[in-house]
Amino acid sequence: MKKLCIKLIILFFVCCTFNLFSQDTAYNKIIQQLLRIDELDQRYRNQMGSVQSRYGGDSKEMKELYKAMKSADSLNLIKVEYILSKYGWLGVNEIGSQCNTTLFMVIQHSDQPHQEKYLPIMRLAVKNGKAQAHHLALLEDRILLQQGKKQIYGSQLSWNLKTNQYYLAPLEDPDNVDKRRKEAGLEILSDYIKNCCDLTWDVEQYKKELPSIEEDFFKNKK
Numbered sequence: 001m002k003k004l005c006i007k008l009i010i011l012f013f014v015c016c017t018f019n020l021f022s023q024d025t026a027y028n029k030i031i032q033q034l035l036r037i038d039e040l041d042q043r044y045r046n047q048m049g050s051v052q053s054r055y056g057g058d059s060k061e062m063k064e065l066y067k068a069m070k071s072a073d074s075l076n077l078i079k080v081e082y083i084l085s086k087y088g089w090l091g092v093n094e095i096g097s098q099c100n101t102t103l104f105m106v107i108q109h110s111d112q113p114h115q116e117k118y119l120p121i122m123r124l125a126v127k128n129g130k131a132q133a134h135h136l137a138l139l140e141d142r143i144l145l146q147q148g149k150k151q152i153y154g155s156q157l158s159w160n161l162k163t164n165q166y167y168l169a170p171l172e173d174p175d176n177v178d179k180r181r182k183e184a185g186l187e188i189l190s191d192y193i194k195n196c197c198d199l200t201w202d203v204e205q206y207k208k209e210l211p212s213i214e215e216d217f218f219k220n221k222k
Helices: 002-043 045-055 060-087 092-108 112-127 133-146 174-183 189-197 203-221
Strands: 157-160 165-168
Touching (some): 002 045, 002 060, 002 092, 045 060, 092 112, 112 133, 157 189, 165 203, 174 189
């Protein structure tokens, strides 16, 4: 009886080890693919600041960079859509934090129809602990602005070609933005725009400028 119990324990351990190994092997292939996707996603974006400073936001060099970036984004989207269709939204415990973020970034950098397609899927993933709430907040902001509405978390900034500097895209209810950001797991807005673009957050001044910001922003989006 004792020998039988030992054999059963060993068999159970071997089966568990095999299952974990098989699962890790499957996820490792996805992880390696997502790491390559992540590198391509960031390759051209990492050049934006230097090219923009050197040649200007409306230069030939910037337009070429945008073209290369859009081509890379299209290729990445095809690969990520296949992963999502086959495995669903994979969580941090399955593919790690970086690759989980990559899934979001590719959707965030896709066109509006694809963003809207995956918004409810990402909402469910957040509810199930598979995606990050602060990533969802960024996606919601981007979609709202593309729909001609004001963002709610203040995550999206835009580049002013006339002044050659960033500004905060139209924001709903600026007075309570930090409350919403906290609920989504985001840092306060003043720290975010300071660290991101060396901007100072003055809510009263922003509210005064908001009508003209809206007019300029949405006019340029048409």
